[in-house]
Amino acid sequence: MADYFQGNGIVRALREGEIAVARPGQVHGARNTGTEPFVLVSVVASANAGFVLAER
Secondary structure (H helix, E strand, C coil), rough: EEEEEEHHHHHHHHCCCCCCCCCCCCCCCCCECCCCCCCCCCCCCCCCCCCCCCCC
16 A cells, blocks of 8 residues: 655555556655555656657
8 A cells, every 4th residue: 555645735545556647847756654565556658759650
């Protein structure tokens, strides 16, 4: 279990298997509140990251 901080004082509990989405420019963070190790996987995508899709 973890606390997910969404900015503006908003905190919600995250449980195993749940996801959280941060919008562009949104302040966010997470803190382990459980007794087990907490694993956070962060995926970042940008519309103008400089990648070009391959042709099929």
